[in-house]
Structure formats: C-alpha cells, structure tokens
Amino acid sequence: DTGVSQNPRHKITKRGQNVTFRCDPISEHNRLYWYRQTLGQGPEFLTYFQNEAQLEKSRLLSDRFSAERPKGSFSTLEIQRTEQGDSAMYLCASSLPQIYNTEAFFGQGTRLTVV
Amino acid sequence: AQSVTQLGSHVSVSEGALVLLRCNYSSSVPPYLFWYVQYPNQGLQLLLKYTSAATLVKGINGFEAEFKKSETSFHLTKPSAHMSDAAEYFCAVSRADGGATNKLIFGTGTLLAVQP
Numbered sequence: 001d002t003g004v005s006q007n008p009r010h011k012i013t014k015r016g017q018n019v020t021f022r023c024d025p026i027s028e029h030n031r032l033y034w035y036r037q038t039l040g041q042g043p044e045f046l047t048y049f050q051n052e053a054q055l056e057k058s059r060l061l062s063d064r065f066s067a068e069r070p071k072g073s074f075s076t077l078e079i080q081r082t083e084q085g086d087s088a089m090y091l092c093a094s095s096l097p098q099i100y101n102t103e104a105f106f107g108q109g110t111r112l113t114v115v
Numbered sequence: 116a117q118s119v120t121q122l123g124s125h126v127s128v129s130e131g132a133l134v135l136l137r138c139n140y141s142s143s144v145p146p147y148l149f150w151y152v153q154y155p156n157q158g159l160q161l162l163l164k165y166t167s168a169a170t171l172v173k174g175i176n177g178f179e180a181e182f183k184k185s186e187t188s189f190h191l192t193k194p195s196a197h198m199s200d201a202a203e204y205f206c207a208v209s210r211a212d213g214g215a216t217n218k219l220i221f222g223t224g225t226l227l228a229v230q231p
Contacts, residue, residue: 004158006158031217033216033218033219035219040124040223040224041223041224042119042205042207042221042222042223042224043159043205043219043221044221045216045218045219045220048216048218055216056216056218091158091159093159093219095217103149103161103164104161104219105161106151106158106159106160107158108156108157108158109156109157109158111156
C-alpha cells in the first residue's frame with residue numbers, strides 16, 4: 001500500500017494522559033499536514049512540514065500539542081495532558097511541492113476519544 | 116484570508132436524481148478549489164480539483180464542478196445519484212499564488228443521503 005498510513009486508527013485515553021500518533025506519508029511527498037476534525041465539522045489545519053521543517057502552526061495547536069518530522073519522513077503528533085475537548089479525528093495528509101499542481105492525499109485518520 | 120461556505124448541511128435525493136451540492140468561497144488571492152468525499156470513519160478522497168485551467172472540472176464517479184469567479188462558486192453536480200454516493204462531501208480552498216503552506220481551508224461539509 002503506497003498511500004498515507006496513520007497509526008493507531010483508534011485511541012481511547014483517560015483525561016490527563018499523553019498520547020502520540022504517527023503518520024507515514026507517501027514516500028516521495030515532501031509536504032506533510034496535520035488536520036483535526038470534530039463531529040459535524042470540516043477538517044481544520046493544525047500544522048505543516050516541508051521536509052523536516054515545521055513551517056506553520058495554527059493557533060489551534062496549543063502548547064500541549066507538539067509535532068515532529070525527523071529526517072523528513074514520518075511524523076508524530078503528541079498531545080500532553082489530554083482534555084475531553086481533544087476528542088476528534090486527527091488526519092494526516094501529504095503532497096508533492098505545489099509547483100506540481102497536485103492535491104493532498106489523506107490518511108484514514110486516528111480517532112481519539114478522551115474519557 | 117480564505118473561507119468556504121457550504122449551503123445545506125444535509126441533502127437528500129432519490130436514486131437516479133440530480134445531485135447538486137453548493138459551495139461558495141472567499142479568497143483574497145486566486146484560489147485552487149477542491150471537492151473531497153468522506154465515508155464513515157475514513158479519510159478524505161479527492162473527487163476533483165480546479166487549478167486555474169478549465170472552469171468545468173470532471174472528477175471521479177461521474178461528478179463534475181464548475182468554477183464561476185463572478186459568483187465565487189464551485190458547486191458539485193452529478194446527473195444521476197447512486198446509492199454508493201451516500202457520504203459526506205467537503206469543499207476546500209487553497210492559495211494559487213505560491214503561498215508557503217498550500218494548506219486547505221474546508222467547509223463544514225454536506226451529508227448526502229440517497230433514497231431508493
């Protein structure tokens with residue numbers, strides 16, 4: 001499978017615990033995005049990497065959230081001290097550089113439930 | 116700044132009927148426009164995209180959309196609905212001017228139901 005892969009698909013955690021999600025983009029894609037989608041809403045942009053550099057972070061990304069993309073390959077999104085409001089689907093997407101006029105390919109997402 | 120408005124959070128059509136899902140955008144720079152489909156507990160799949168070439172864009176599964184700059188619209192249509200079209204549809208906009216991130220700004224989605 002050469003698509004965007006996200007793990008785990010589902011995560012249930014207790015409030016206050018830390019969680020980490022992983023995204024493996026399509027291998028030749030140097031751009032990687034994280035989005036968050038709550039019930040009944042469209043995905044909202046969280047952060048963007050070009051290779052290993054994190055070039056933009058949304059104001060939605062509080063200081064409890066941190067994302068990394070070491071070596072410009074896979075990426076991780078960590079949420080510390082989870083809150084019930086963090087319950088959402090976390091989507092990862094990757095794409096080629098914009099000059100190739102191409103779309104973002106999305107993974108199947110990680111659904112987080114904070115209890 | 117960019118934004119997307121999808122009119123109608125729920126649309127219901129009969130199988131074989133015309134599908135029309137509305138999307139209006141706001142953008143201070145030339146836009147790229149996209150329609151994505153999402154099935155339950157799945158990621159998003161691209162249906163079609165407008166990237167400043169032809170204004171009538173044909174996508175997968177018989178869908179098409181027309182970019183109308185004067186109306187700031189990018190409505191999605193399909194001549195004949197199929198039961199398998201039942202899903203949630205999202206319109207999205209990004210910058211066409213080489214903005215650094217090329218991030219997508221999504222609408223709130225339209226849930227399409229297809230009645231037998």
